[in-house]
Amino acid sequence: MKELDLDWKNLSFSYYPTDYNVRCTYKDGKWGEIEVSTSEIIPLHISASCLHYGQESFEGLKAFRGKDGKIRIFRMDQNAKRFIRSAEGTMMAPLPEDLFCKMVRMVVKLNERFIPPYGTGASLYIRPLEIGITPLIGVKPSTEYLVIMLVTPVGPYFKSGFKPTKVCISREYDRVAPKGTGSIKVGGNYGASLVAGEKAHSLGYSVMLYLDPKEKKYIDECGAANFFAIKGDRYITPASESILPSVTNLSLRQLAKDMGLKVEERNVTLDEIPEFDETAACGTAAVCSPIWRIDDLDTGDSYIISDEDKAGPVTTALYNKLRAIQYGEEEDKYGWCEVLD
Numbered sequence: 612m613k614e615l616d617l618d619w620k621n622l623s624f625s626y627y628p629t630d631y632n633v634r635c636t637y638k639d640g641k642w643g644e645i646e647v648s649t650s651e652i653i654p655l656h657i658s659a660s661c662l663h664y665g666q667e668s669f670e671g672l673k674a675f676r677g678k679d680g681k682i683r684i685f686r687m688d689q690n691a692k693r694f695i696r697s698a699e700g701t702m703m704a705p706l707p708e709d710l711f712c713k714m715v716r717m718v719v720k721l722n723e724r725f726i727p728p729y730g731t732g733a734s735l736y737i738r739p740l741e742i743g744i745t746p747l748i749g750v751k752p753s754t755e756y757l758v759i760m761l762v763t764p765v766g767p768y769f770k771s772g773f774k775p776t777k778v779c780i781s782r783e784y785d786r787v788a789p790k791g792t793g794s795i796k797v798g799g800n801y802g803a804s805l806v807a808g809e810k811a812h813s814l815g816y817s818v819m820l821y822l823d824p825k826e827k828k829y830i831d832e833c834g835a836a837n838f839f840a841i842k843g844d845r846y847i848t849p850a851s852e853s854i855l856p857s858v859t860n861l862s863l864r865q866l867a868k869d870m871g872l873k874v875e876e877r878n879v880t881l882d883e884i885p886e887f888d889e890t891a892a893c894g895t896a897a898v899c900s901p902i903w904r905i906d907d908l909d910t911g912d913s914y915i916i917s918d919e920d921k922a923g924p925v926t927t928a929l930y931n932k933l934r935a936i937q938y939g940e941e942e943d944k945y946g947w948c949e950v951l952d
């Protein structure tokens with residue numbers, strides 16, 4: 612296997628070409644054989660339903676090179692289940708969980724030389740996606756689907772890494788509709804968030820902190836990540852039908868409990884922000900990204916939560932614990948990581 616000369620420690624969260632991707636097609640009511648491809652291109656009919664009507668969903672998970680040199684994939688069963696829910700929510704054929712996991716293992720092994728070495732803080736991002744490929748003009752579901760899994764080595768999602776960022780609130784933008792597609796991972800949600808995201812960036816914020824789209828009263832989602840806050844001995848995170856149930860948040864809630872914190876999943880109003888000791892965004896890409904300040908662009912209120920230069924102690928402890936499990940430094944007592952042979 613050819614050694615790669617990549618600047619692993621300074622990787623950003625962007626696409627870097629790798630050797631292979633894997634693909635599987637659904638046709639005549641069934642999934643075919645997994646195909647291995649070296650091409651970065653897909654042949655697609657100009658009238659495919661994914662292009663016109665957004666019949667698309669994706670996932671994001673990571674593989675890590677552990678302290679012991681072994682490869683660990685984090686909680687892929689959870690991503691497989693969410694991929695099924697996203698397919699069902701867009702009338703696509705759901706990829707069975709065992710086939711999802713088989714494809715993930717395969718694409719990781721095939722691209723093993725792109726898994727960042729232990730100690731660099733980087734990881735291999737795995738991006739499964741599903742698209743409707745039947746040529747259509749009427750608005751209806753495809754009968755044929757393509758699942759592709761690609762991988763790319765990544766560093767931190769935010770340029771600052773684990774350093775705190777500031778976020779903003781604006782009632783002018785919603786990411787999703789109240790009873791819409793917020794709880795599944797479909798491309799349309801992200802296309803719809805670009806204007807708000809670019810607005811936040813142009814004003815010097817890392818992301819838009821969305822309020823619930825119905826009442827604009829509660830904190831909902833933090834860009835492409837969930838939101839959590841620490842208040843005394845409590846880990847507080849929004850309960851909402853318009854946010855994506857995050858695998859990272861699910862894991863942090865367990866780790867928070869293990870650390871003796873009380874976990875609250877409930878509505879979180881803006882009035883409560885001044886009472887928070889720490890706030891952060893969490894997700895596969897974002898891991899745990901501390902937020903030091905929240906600016907409300909509509910009211911002019913500015914909430915300074917914590918130190919601008921340093922993450923709070925609980926967020927830091929949660930981050931360290933999660934990373935230690937993912938890199939095989941600490942016991943994986945819940946069996947979250949699959950170790951590849």
Ligand code: PLP
Nearest residue numbers: 835836837855857858859894895
């Ligand atoms: N919320 C949104 C909108 C996301 O895109 C993501 C990323 O997947 C998350 C939350 C975090 O979810 P997870 O921890 O499963 O990656």
Ligand code: COI
Nearest residue numbers: 671672835894895896897
């Ligand atoms: C993830 O955290 O995996 C995401 O999907 C976030 C973003 C890159 C879309």
